[in-house]
Amino acid sequence: MAKNTPQPNQDAPAGTTVSRRDFLSLGAGALGLIGFLQTSSMALEFLAPRRVDGEFGGVVTVGSAESFPPGSVTEFPDGRFFLARASDGGFLAISRRCTHLGCAVSWHATPGQFACPCHGSHFDLRGNVENPPAPRALDTYPITVRDGVLLVDTAQARQRDSFAPEQLVYV
């Protein structure tokens, strides 16, 4: 008989097509795959952004609309946004992240503007750029109203070039 000639599988029981060695090999591969998937899923869970309500990345309850007079700006540091109420009563949840390079802006009641400490950009009460280098208006977050209470979802910032009246939310 010539060398390297395939031999009938002596290990396989009659009537089967998979040898014991192949079966064990397949089992080890399956266990390895399960272990890999489990480790990957744990790693993805660890790396995924945390979404905790009441903090940045989650839904922040800001209170009832009457708590915020028209023309006011209130900072929510844990949510990293400002709640601005326009003179007509409409609300905007404005991100504190500068649209230039991401520094945190602060509100200055006088002269009534958001100012970035990094490169001098200024924004008005609606987040519009008053002084570059910021290339566009400050981002906003969606506001919903439940039983007269305002909720701000900080999971997804909305980019905008400039303010438009339809961005305001009314109670």
Ligand code: FES
């Ligand atoms: S990061 Fe705000 S002006 Fe540059």
